[in-house]
Amino acid sequence: MRVGVPKEIKNHEYRVGLTPTSVAELVNHGHTVIMESNAGAGIDFLDEDYVAVGAQIVETAKEVFAESDMIVKVKEPQPEEIAMLEPRHTLYTYLHLAADKPQTEGLMKSGATCIAYETVTSPAGTLPLLKPMSEVAGRMSVQVGAHYLEKEQGGRGVLLGGVPGVNPGKVVIFGGGVAGVNAAMMATGQRADVTIYDINPDRLAELDLHFGSTIKTQYASKRAIERAVREAHLVIGAVLVPGAAAPKLVTREMLSTMKRGAVMVDIAIDQGGCFETSRATTHDDPVYEVDGVIHYCVANMPGAVARTSTFALNNATLPHAIQIANKGPIQAMKDDPHLANGLNVSDGKVRHKAVADTFDDIDYEPLF
Incomplete structure (x- = not known):
């Protein structure tokens, strides 16, 4: 799978979706990782650090979205990022849709498969990615x-x-x-x-x-x-x-x-x-x-301590990212119901009941 990591553009957001160590793991599993130039510069991960572990560097977020199947981020996509999503994309990031109807509607319109870190569960019923x-x-x-x-x-x-x-x-x-x-x-x-x-x-x-x-x-x-x-x-x-x-x-x-x-x-x-x-x-x-x-x-409080936060987040999100890349999102979710709980939007439908219940005019339509 082609995994893309754009530079975060939310106000003072210096975290990055994948560290060089995480990129190396995905590359070792046979996947291609496409990084936007300077995506990790805010916490002193340079482009050459990513190239050294097998990543490809492109100059713009537009290129990342165009050349990737899965987009790995930290914060919810901003409007200009939502506009670049297509039905073929899997978006893997924090979403927090219940507080953001415009984002919910934008992701529905995109047709993309959107998996939210904050609703992925564990066998113990906890929220390990949150x-x-x-x-x-x-x-x-x-x-x-x-x-x-x-x-x-x-x-x-x-x-x-x-x-x-x-x-x-x-x-x-x-x-x-x-x-x-x-x-x-x-x-x-x-x-x-x-x-x-x-x-x-x-x-x-x-x-x-x-x-x-x-x-x-x-x-x-x-x-x-x-x-x-x-x-x-x-x-x-x-x-x-x-x-x-x-x-x-x-x-x-x-x-x-x-x-x-x-x-x-x-x-x-x-x-x-x-x-x-x-x-x-x-x-x-x-x-x-x-x-x-x-x-x-x-x-985005943790963005203030971006280096600590990025390492902590990658420790939690990388195993699922590898499974999504290895199997594709649908099979990965079928094999792991806890990952499936992270599905918030796909095919223009809201797939998480708590999100749908927040809005009077959006219906809940489970995928599985």
Whole structure:
């Protein structure tokens, strides 16, 4: 198979779909890899690094799409990339369609087979291709939250860990999944006062056993959420409903009760965000204020630590990429129902129920 990797064009996105090591693996399986020139330059992978392991280099994304059967990316295709997709293409990348109807409709119109990293499952029912970026985003959320709590950034002027004689900052984390756990790890490492909220009692028990006395856990009732945001210095939204839009846990009304200079970091913004006042931002312009509360809603957070993120992502995505290339997408999905769960769009139809259920006028039509 001819596997193409274009240069990412989303704002400040320096990650790349395949590292030279991943390219070498695909070449060793007999496949052709076509890289857009400088696709990996943002993280110091030069064209000669890719040529050394057998890749072909072309000058433009248009050439990559024209000469490839499968397109491997990191972020969702931008409109100019969607325009280059054809029914013969397999697109393998993050999509997050539930928060993006124009992209959904564009991919349907293209006729391409579109497999989303974020809905591929594992035998244990986890999301193994989403996990590495959730780990990165969870850890980053505390890092950026602490930064924007600084007074010169417009924050409340609170040090998360406090100092002797001064209370630590209060960190509230909504969602006890991978992102939430990683946020808690970083926040407790800074000696913050951390509480995780979730609606699954079994998960709360697991978190209690894992963290012991270093965090508190609470059931995420509406009243508990109201109280939590009123007292918090840093609120982290880390709620995930696979393939679907994130629930709006913090309402506009709740926001008005928060401390001036508090910070909200919405990790779920790729899926529409879990705060009513959330809107996607970029690394160029990452924050905005509502009622004196700072919102950080960057839709590609891990892109800020692009080298770490690229290696972590490739570790997870490469095995499936090899199977798709070896067998073709249809046979690969027939052989692996967990990969088949990653199919979001093909032949102009939406193939993932959670995505279709998000939109009133788009029907779900399973392929298998």
